[in-house]
Amino acid sequence: MHNPQGFATRAIHAGYEPNKENGAVNVPIYASSTFAQDGVGGLRGGYEYARTGNPTRKALEDNLAALENAAYGRAFSSGMAATDALLRATLRPGDHLVIPNDAYGGTFRLIDKVFSQWGIEYSVAPVTDPAAIRDAIRPNTKLVWIETPTNPLLNIGDIAAIAEVAHAAGVKLVVDNTFASPYLQQPITLGADVVLHSTTKYIGGHSDTVGGALLTNDEQLDADIAFLQNGSGGVPGPFDVFLTLRGIKTLAVRMDRHSDNAEKVIDFLSTHPKIEKILYPGLDGHPGHDAAARQMKRFGGMVSVLVAGGREAAEQFCAGTQLFTLAESLGGIESLIELPAAMTHASTAGSLLEVPDNLVRLSVGIEDSTDLIGDLENALR
Incomplete structure (x- = not known):
């Protein structure tokens, strides 16, 4: 060949x-x-x-x-x-x-x-x-x-x-x-x-x-x-x-769908009063946007947000979703949500790498974006 x-x-x-x-x-x-x-x-x-x-x-x-x-x-x-x-x-x-x-x-x-x-x-x-x-x-x-x-x-x-x-x-x-x-x-x-x-x-x-x-x-x-x-x-x-x-074999089509869905989720979250800040390199205001645009084809399916109300509000957000499964790991076809400070990054507590306790990480899957947005909207109520 x-x-x-x-x-x-x-x-x-x-x-x-x-x-x-x-x-x-x-x-x-x-x-x-x-x-x-x-x-x-x-x-x-x-x-x-x-x-x-x-x-x-x-x-x-x-x-x-x-x-x-x-x-x-x-x-x-x-x-x-x-x-x-x-x-x-x-x-x-x-x-x-x-x-x-x-x-x-x-x-x-x-x-x-x-x-x-x-x-x-x-x-x-x-x-x-x-x-x-x-x-x-x-x-x-x-x-x-x-x-x-x-x-x-x-x-x-x-x-x-x-x-x-x-x-x-x-x-x-x-x-x-x-x-x-x-x-x-x-x-x-x-x-x-x-x-x-x-x-x-x-x-x-x-x-x-x-x-x-x-x-x-x-x-x-x-x-x-x-x-x-x-x-x-x-x-x-x-x-x-x-x-x-x-x-x-399906990586190319999946990554495009992950990226599409992440962008639609961000459009919804960007105007929500309970979201203090969105961390995503595809946003013009992200400090690494220009570098990401040079070296990445698109910006991917991972989105992190800072939730207003601190740790308790962030935990409630994580517990309130249904389509976004509360679980560690990322990158699968299904959407996941987690609280890094208590889960994947608990080992960094008290170190120079400690993450904010109101940070929620979303792995946006390839489901219908309208369903994902509805799930996040319900969880933030």
């Missing part, structure tokens, strides 16, 4: 061609823990043991690499497993990294509670300010780690500008691209060294599988990641991989 250029075409076809023996259009689920060898060391297709490699997983890795314009891809059992592998592949005791001052709570918890015990140091800086990131870099800094948009404040980092700052200091740039998905943003083309995904979210898209991925053009870094992927074993099973590949 020639190399397709269109994103939706790559999402459907990259990484797998119909089976030559029976014509199966979808990649098979290779539910085998081991693979027969033609003599000692005679591997068929390079496969020996499913932790080391699996044909279904290889199809996903190749597909994701194609979507992120990367040479190499590695799939993991969760986004946090991918995060852990990348940190261990790039950091040693005494090293330092820079993280956003509003990083995902799980990322912060892993670095602050686990890696700090092994002599890893970190500093926080606003992802919105490349100069502040430059100032946070030390002689022992090895990574600048950003999210854009961030979770849950939806701040925007200028990937190209931050890549320039990091590379000038001889530091690698990691971009967590989970909120945007590769359909809306491809950080490697903007200078990032590594892209991280929780494929649980928009890539899988159906809230039925957990996974993670790392994508890079750096051959040595990929080799280091692959060593840990095999050596530590945080790999996804073939059924989860199959579901993730199934989800990717």
Whole structure:
């Protein structure tokens, strides 16, 4: 097959061609823990043991690499497993990294509670300010780690500008691209060294599988990641991989619908007296709007709001919806609502990354927008 250029075409076809023996259009689920060898060391297709490699997983890795314009891809059992592998592949005791001052709570918890015990140091800086990131870099800094948009404040980092700052200091740039998905943003083309995904979210898209991925053009870094992927074993099973590949096929159409619905929800919320502020990079007044417009195709389905009346009012809002399910996670076809301060970001309480206690995060799904708006209207009464 020639190399397709269109994103939706790559999402459907990259990484797998119909089976030559029976014509199966979808990649098979290779539910085998081991693979027969033609003599000692005679591997068929390079496969020996499913932790080391699996044909279904290889199809996903190749597909994701194609979507992120990367040479190499590695799939993991969760986004946090991918995060852990990348940190261990790039950091040693005494090293330092820079993280956003509003990083995902799980990322912060892993670095602050686990890696700090092994002599890893970190500093926080606003992802919105490349100069502040430059100032946070030390002689022992090895990574600048950003999210854009961030979770849950939806701040925007200028990937190209931050890549320039990091590379000038001889530091690698990691971009967590989970909120945007590769359909809306491809950080490697903007200078990032590594892209991280929780494929649980928009890539899988159906809230039925957990996974993670790392994508890079750096051959040595990929080799280091692959060593840990095999050596530590945080790999996804073939059924989860199959579901993730199934989800990717509709990523383009889903992301457009998520974005459409988010914009309609924002139109409603923008005039509601019980909403103090809307955080969404698609708004002209958002401080990161210009950077987002340069590097994103659209602005996505994640919306955060500050609710008038404080924590109690925010909790009542979360409890009052019916179509917006009160639950953690995001990026599925169904709409979700949560209170980050008490749920996904509880680990940041009392730290520099603490989130406002009246902040409500919406993952706007692909239902009929009129129904979603009606649900929010009822909950805010």
